Amino acid sequence: MRIELGGAFADLLNEQGKGSGDNEMGYVERTIGFRTRKLDDRDLRLVTEIVGGTTRWRRYLDHLILSLCHDESTFRNMEPLLLQILRIGFYEIVKLEMPAYAVVDENVKLAKAALRLGAGNMVNALLRKLVVLKESNSLPVPKVGGDNRQQARALAIIHSHPVWMVRRWISYIGYEEAIKLMTWNNTDPCFSIRANIGKGFTRADLVTELETLKVPYELSEHLDDFVRIRTGMQIVDPKPGESIIDCCAAPGGKTLFMASCLNGQGSICAIDINKGRLRILEETAKKHEVDHIVTTLNADLCALVNDDDMKADKVLLDAPCSGLGVLSKRAYLRWNRRSEDMEQLTNLQDALLDSASTLVKPGGVLVYSTCSIDPQENEERIAAFLLRHQEYRVDSVDKYVSSSFVTVGGFYSSNPVKHSLDGAFAARLLRSS
Numbered sequence: 378m379r380i381e382l383g384g385a386f387a388d389l390l391n392e393q394g395k396g397s398g399d400n401e402m403g404y405v406e407r408t409i410g411f412r413t414r415k416l417d418d419r420d421l422r423l424v425t426e427i428v429g430g431t432t433r434w435r436r437y438l439d440h441l442i443l444s445l446c447h448d449e450s451t452f453r454n455m456e457p458l459l460l461q462i463l464r465i466g467f468y469e470i471v472k473l474e475m476p477a478y479a480v481v482d483e484n485v486k487l488a489k490a491a492l493r494l495g496a497g498n499m500v501n502a503l504l505r506k507l508v509v510l511k512e513s514n515s516l517p518v519p520k521v522g523g524d525n526r527q528q529a530r531a532l533a534i535i536h537s538h539p540v541w542m543v544r545r546w547i548s549y550i551g552y553e554e555a556i557k558l559m560t561w562n563n564t565d566p567c568f569s570i571r572a573n574i575g576k577g578f579t580r581a582d583l584v585t586e587l588e589t590l591k592v593p594y595e596l597s598e599h600l601d602d603f604v605r606i607r608t609g610m611q612i613v614d615p616k617p618g619e620s621i622i623d624c625c626a627a628p629g630g631k632t633l634f635m636a637s638c639l640n641g642q643g644s645i646c647a648i649d650i651n652k653g654r655l656r657i658l659e660e661t662a663k664k665h666e667v668d669h670i671v672t673t674l675n676a677d678l679c680a681l682v683n684d685d686d687m688k689a690d691k692v693l694l695d696a697p698c699s700g701l702g703v704l705s706k707r708a709y710l711r712w713n714r715r716s717e718d719m720e721q722l723t724n725l726q727d728a729l730l731d732s733a734s735t736l737v738k739p740g741g742v743l744v745y746s747t748c749s750i751d752p753q754e755n756e757e758r759i760a761a762f763l764l765r766h767q768e769y770r771v772d773s774v775d776k777y778v779s780s781s782f783v784t785v786g787g788f789y790s791s792n793p794v795k796h797s798l799d800g801a802f803a804a805r806l807l808r809s810s
């Protein structure tokens with residue numbers, strides 16, 4: 378409920394070290410009114426899986442719940458907490474295939490304790506109906522047919538995405554690829570770790586460490602220092618002695634990667650409009666002992682146009698974007714985005730690109746990146762930028778990444794369906810004068 382109504386993040390439940398698990402359980406206690414026992418690691422993982430899963434599968438679960446209600450108004454007028462309990466129960470039975478008797482028992486108890494006896498009876502009735510349908514293999518599935526809009530509506534339910542996203546993808550990448558992309562978005566996300574070679578910690582060391590901790594891992598096929606990582610940031614190609622500006626830097630993943638490449642020589646100015654996120658970057662830079670080469674600036678990039686004291690050899694603009702390439706990791710994001718956001722975002726991306734371009738020294742490099750797979754935020758932004766700025770030209774990324782990530786236009790593009798990696802984009806631009 379905190380994700381849906383209060384904008385909380387599903388993945389914070391995992392960060393037991395920072396006490397977020399405790400925070401969330403504190404919230405349960407304050408709002409629902411009963412104390413939960415302290416969760417061990419296994420329980421926390423299950424809670425995280427259930428929160429992530431019910432968030433991702435919300436549209437599909439609601440379709441099932443609605444189909445089993447007496448009438449539409451029962452569903453539409455359902456109180457939020459009761460609906461949430463039903464989503465959890467439905468998800469546990471349909472997607473996690475947990476034993477039906479335990480799911481019914483637990484969720485009925487939950488509804489009675491958190492709401493009232495009648496709510497427990499309703500959960501009991503709907504979950505039992507669901508179990509019967511599931512056991513007879515007759516769960517209601519919308520039929521994919523009719524015109525484009527009707528097809529998109531059915532697919533949006535089956536794969537649990539907003540209709541506007543489904544329509545957009547069908548028009549950009551076609552029906553089959555759109556389904557593959559949604560399937561990827563619904564899989565468990567895969568996180569990656571970088572070996573800090575700047576501090577003499579190699580990938581072999583990292584692998585030994587992970588094996589000792591019994592953490593399952595996969596070596597990145599494309600980068601030597603990473604264990605499953607989103608590629609792309611090596612396109613800046615930072616070299617010792619260079620000055621770099623990281624324009625939208627917080628919380629700092631890319632700043633730290635670049636800092637480790639500088640071997641203590643050179644400088645990075647990390648700019649971000651968000652003070653809190655920039656503070657995280659400062660703390661991490663200290664922890665990684667690169668704070669002597671990383672300085673921070675809390676500012677709106679758009680206000681830094683043509684600042685003569687601030688010019689760098691290389692400028693990275695990792696722009697705010699829709700995040701449409703990372704929907705598997707950010708379970709809640711698909712429901713927060715609206716198609717109208719795209720225009721606002723692309724206007725901001727244009728403005729940030731214009732400002733960032735003034736911070737590059739003549740002969741320097743500007744890298745624009747997003748974690749989106751949407752052409753409107755990627756290729757189209759660069760095409761529009763090049764029309765406004767004839768002093769820039771594209772430098773193909775083929776010297777920096779393996780050819781399977783290089784587009785015909787010379788840009789970097791990773792795609793969940795093609796590479797089994799997060800979707801991302803980057804363009805490397807050279808400034809002539």
Ligand SMILES: C[S@@+](CC[C@H](N)C(=O)[O-])C[C@H]1O[C@@H](n2cnc3c(N)ncnc32)[C@H](O)[C@@H]1O
Nearest residue numbers: 625626627628629630631649650651677678695
């Ligand atoms: C995609 S995130 C950057 C992630 C970061 N590069 C990393 O690797 O951790 C985009 C960042 O842009 C920042 N931002 C948005 N508008 C900005 C502006 N006008 N000026 C400076 N930063 C801005 C946001 O606060 C956010 O931290």
